[in-house]
Every structure is written in structure tokens, then in C-alpha cells.
Amino acid sequence: MDLFRVEKKATGSRARLGRVRSSHGEFATPAFMPVGTKAAVKGLITAQLLELGTSVVLANTYHLYLRPGSDLIRQLGGLHHFMNWNGPILTDSGGYQVFSLSDLRKVTAEGVRFKSHLDGSEHQFTPELSIAVQRDLGSDLVMVLDDCPPYPIEEESVKRSLEITHHWAERCRNAELNPGQALLGIVQGSTYPHLREESAKTLVQIGFEGYAIGGLSLGESRELKTEMVDAVVQNLPEESVHYLMGVGTPEEILSAVSLGIDLFDCVLPTRNARNGYLFTSQGPLVIKQSRYRDDSSPIDPDCDCYVCKHYSRAYLRHLFISKEMNSAILNTWHNVHFYLRWMEKIRESIANDTFEELKNAVSCC
Numbered sequence: 001m002d003l004f005r006v007e008k009k010a011t012g013s014r015a016r017l018g019r020v021r022s023s024h025g026e027f028a029t030p031a032f033m034p035v036g037t038k039a040a041v042k043g044l045i046t047a048q049l050l051e052l053g054t055s056v057v058l059a060n061t062y063h064l065y066l067r068p069g070s071d072l073i074r075q076l077g078g079l080h081h082f083m084n085w086n087g088p089i090l091t092d093s094g095g096y097q098v099f100s101l102s103d104l105r106k107v108t109a110e111g112v113r114f115k116s117h118l119d120g121s122e123h124q125f126t127p128e129l130s131i132a133v134q135r136d137l138g139s140d141l142v143m144v145l146d147d148c149p150p151y152p153i154e155e156e157s158v159k160r161s162l163e164i165t166h167h168w169a170e171r172c173r174n175a176e177l178n179p180g181q182a183l184l185g186i187v188q189g190s191t192y193p194h195l196r197e198e199s200a201k202t203l204v205q206i207g208f209e210g211y212a213i214g215g216l217s218l219g220e221s222r223e224l225k226t227e228m229v230d231a232v233v234q235n236l237p238e239e240s241v242h243y244l245m246g247v248g249t250p251e252e253i254l255s256a257v258s259l260g261i262d263l264f265d266c267v268l269p270t271r272n273a274r275n276g277y278l279f280t281s282q283g284p285l286v287i288k289q290s291r292y293r294d295d296s297s298p299i300d301p302d303c304d305c306y307v308c309k310h311y312s313r314a315y316l317r318h319l320f321i322s323k324e325m326n327s328a329i330l331n332t333w334h335n336v337h338f339y340l341r342w343m344e345k346i347r348e349s350i351a352n353d354t355f356e357e358l359k360n361a362v363s364c365c
């Protein structure tokens, strides 16, 4: 069973409509994966995710390995059962979190040694362990362990880091997966186009079911990011799924779709919701602002979500100021709805040959 197939290509850009097939169901691309780092999408239970039309979620190997432990999750029937999500799940390998959250990282060809951000205990991730943990979790889309250099970084250090990333990718490829699990390689190379190209080619040579682009959105300019994505996608097989990790705003997603990206994940809709920052068709809305104190209109008059149908800005501001937990729930509902509808709009525009019009209508892209 092929993981991915392209169903329609847009004219005038590399945007495409596609379909991912996993052992826990299919979904249409371009797709956005709400982030459920610790086996929970913050603020939304499964029934709500389903009602919102969520087709795939992301969970994190680093966090679940440390707590509650992947062996426990395996004993309890695997991650799908544990978190009551029967749709597709992608698990990140933990590479990025080791570099962004833990102390005392020591990277060798063997693996990365780190201290848990929870209790300071020492651990080592090897490519084989990362895959074994993802096998315990039983996710559908499995990511290779990669070395994630910081930004900015000099070229020589990126070259050394890439050697490790490619060596680890090969070891992940050779590790055993559960039947039905698909493995995605991760292209690194910081902001050096020739290293990005080289990384893409090396990974394609090893051969994966799909390819991700990691190590972006670390503070580089939008132009540089676009240049890197472009350099990578041109060197990936057209018929494989392309995943841009950790991106981004609705505008960045649209721009990346036009470069040939199919899959996205980002904490923005959920994290911003908890901070009272809401996405609307008219741009961002900060719900705590005093001008919404007596505003009886919905967050976004053009949004048909449950929250916009039933609640006013004044009420949502009151919940936020009062630190009611329903504030996070309702704000998250709206933001995730906004993102999923945005992806639907992008897919429709590719299907109707109006993608270029949509892109031109969004000024930044």
C-alpha cells in the first residue's frame, strides 16, 4: 500500500491535492495536524476533534518516552487506544525536543545523551531507540531521529551535523517497524541551499515513504525559509508526501503549499488560543482588549464554528480575564476550526483551479 498519492496538480505552482493512506484511515492533503504533544490536543477531547473534522493528529516521542513511558502505553494497547483516537497519528522522533527542551546534550555518532526536563534523569536516544519507542506507541507515520542544529550556525558545523543526521536516518531505515507503519526522513541543512539539496538527495537515496523538512522556523527570514523549502522540494520525489515541520501561520502554510508541501503541524492555533490570540478572516484578534468588553458580535462574523455561532466577544473576553478553563476550550475550538477550514479552502481551490487566485488574494504570499 502506497502511503501517498497525488490526485491533482495545480497549474502555475507546485501545489497539489493528495491522499495519505494509513492503517488508521485516509486523509486528504494539504492537511494540518493539530499538535497533541503528550497524547492530548490541549483544550479538545476526541469527540470535539472529530466534530471539528480533524483527520490526523501529531504526538511526541520525547514527551511520551519520559512520561508515562512508551512501554506502559504499549501494555495499555498502544497510543490510539490510550488517547482514544482511532484516526491516523504521526509521531515526531524526539530529535527536536531533545535539542529544545533538555539539558546536557551530547551528540555522538551513536546517539544523543540528554537530561530530562522533568526530573534531570539522564537518557540516551539512539536512532534504534527512537524507532522502538514509536513502535511501542504504534503511530502510523514515524519520523527518523535527526540532529537539530540551532540557528544561526556556521556552515562547517552544519556539515558535521548533517553527517550525523544522515547516518541516523540510515539506521532508522534499517530498524524494524510494525506492519503498516510508514517512515519519513527529515531533511536538515539549516539555511544553506546546497546543504539542503545534498540532504534531500542523500535521504532520497536511502529511501523513505515520505520526506519532512526540519530545522526551519527557528528565526530565519520568511524569504530564507521559502528558499530552503524550494531547494528541498525540487529534490524530492514528486509522488512522495512532503511535510514541513512546525509551520506555521495560515499565510506561511499557503505559501508552502504553492511550493509543493502536503503536511503541516504547528502549536500556533492551540497555544495562541490559550493566550487569547484568535485567528479570523480579518486578521488576528486579541480577545483581552478592553474594546471587546461589551462587543456582542462573534469572534469572526465569517466563521461558522460552534463558538462563533453561540458566543460573543464580550463573553469570551470575560472568560479569558476571569481565567475560566472554558476560555481555553472555546478559543481552541475556534482556532482549530479556522485552521482546518483554511486547509479545506486551499484543497478546494486546487480542485477548482483557483489556487493562484487564493494565493494572490493573500497579500504576504
Ligand SMILES: [Zn+2]
Pocket: 299, 300, 303, 304, 305, 306, 307, 308, 309, 334, 337
Ligand atoms: Zn469561529
